[in-house]
Amino acid sequence: MKAFILDRYKKESALRFGDMPEPVLGQDDVLVEVHSAGLNLLDSKIRDGEFKLVLPYRLPLVLGHDVAGVVVRVGANVRRFMPGDEIYARPRDGRVGTFADFIAINEADVALKPKNLTMEEAASIPLVGLTAWQVLVERAKLKKGQKVLIHAGSGGVGTFAIQLARHLGATVATTTSAVNAELVKNLGADVIIDYKTQDFEKILSGYDVVLNSLAGDTLQKSLNVLKSGGKLISISGPPGPDFAKAQGLNWFLKQAIRLLSFGIRRKAGARRISYSFLFMRADGEQLSKITSLIEAGIIRPVMDLTFPFEATNEALAYIETGRSKGKVIVKLR
Template sequence: MKAFILDRYKKKQPLRLGEMPEPTIRDGDVLVAIEAAGLNLLDAKIRNGEFKALLKYRPPFVLGHDLAGTVIRIGRNVRRFKVGDAVYARPRDGRIGTFAERIAVDEADLALKPTNLSMAEAASIPLVGLTAWQALVEMAELKPGDKVLIHAGSGGVGTFAIQLAKHLGATVATTTSAANADLVRSLGADIVIDYRRQDFEKILSGYDVVINSLDGETLRKSLNVLKPGGKLISISGPPDPAFAKAQGLNWVLTQIMRLLSLGIRRKAKARGIDYAFLFMRASGAQLAEIATLLEAGTIRPVIDRVVPFEATDRALTELEAGRSKGKVVVELHSEGAAA
């Protein structure tokens, strides 16, 4: 099958369009003909080698964390899906590879595609939707009346998180450029901070939650926004000991995580603030709940552009430059649906 292949870890290493073996399916797997795949900064970070210690992918391998497509085969133990179902997913770590014509996905990671979305729209959702859900619903336990700051509101996670936070009844502030102010307001942002002209930490105070996806300086400044008892949740690091424990990392890596996050954890603790790192996990059950919100129109996809499969490598390079509003999606015209 055709796929975009990473031959070695290197910053800005080109992905090679080539042939990969057909996926083999286990008893609990679903074989999906991929019709659209979302691009994420996580793909670029893995390509650059930033997660080599945590995610043991051995080149050559296929990147890609978002998919929408059609079920073409099921394992003997699969009960929730049948051939012909339209589905979407974020495959679990260790089993990624959506920049390809087909993929085998664990049944537990898969959900039926929202009926009102196209394949491209559905493929834009899984990673950012699960990230926002796990940050706001699971970790922050956001409730009506809470105040939340969501950094980078015009990005993939930000556009979804703003809508989810508003659905949960929160007051939402976000940082973005002036050019994207109307977009984030249309998604429900109550307060919009132009990060180029304004210092968010001097404008906002008394917040319950901050979701950070930016650099370490932004993370530290975010402490000034939170009230005692508030929660600082970062999806861009640094990883903390709780993450290391959840991942089952060895003692050496656990100590590295402890040291990497020591500074921000100490600063947070001194202010009575809880710091946590989120590295989202696959969940078909959560995607099913998210599908309900999408079908109701409570949340809508935000897509910067849809490009052909052949443009995957160029699109990933452009995404890394950081100028996209919402998600970038590639469309495949796979022959797999006929398999």
């Protein structure tokens, strides 16, 4: 099968377009013919080697973390899906590889595609949808009447998280550029901060939750908008001890990660704010709940550009510019 392959870790390098063996189908797996695949900065970070210590992939590796396609074969133990089903998924870590003609996915990671979405639209959802769900619903337990700040509101996670937070009944603030203000307003943002001309930490206060996806000093500044008992949840790091434990890392790496997050955890603790890092996980059951919200018209996909499969490297370069609004997709069929 044709695929985009990572042969060695190298910053901003091109993936190799070549041939790979068709995936081996396990007893609990579905074999999916890929129709569309979503791109994420996680793909670029893995390619650059940023996760090689905590996600020990064996190279060569096919990248890609979002998929929409059709089931063509099922394993002996599979009961929820059958050939011909249209599905979407975020395959679990260790089994990614949606930049290819086919991928084998554990059925626990898969959900039926929303009936009202195209394959391209469906491929834009899994990673960002599950990330927003696990931050806002699972960890933050966001409730009606609470206030949440969602950074980078026009990005993939941001556009989904704004809609989900609004559905949960929260007051939503977001940071974005002026050119994207109308987009985030239409998604449900109540307070819009132009990060180029305004300091969010001087304008906002008394917030219950912050979803951070940015690097630099944004994490530290976010402490200033939270009230005592608030929650600062970051998907861009630094990871904490809980992440190291969940990944089963060795003692040395556990200590190194503990040190990485020590500063922000100490500052948060002094203000009675909880800090945590979230590295989203695959979950077909949660994705099915997201499907219900999409089919009910509560959440809609926000997409920027769709590239042909052969232009996957160009699509990766585009998302790395940071200028995309919503998700970028490659189309195979």
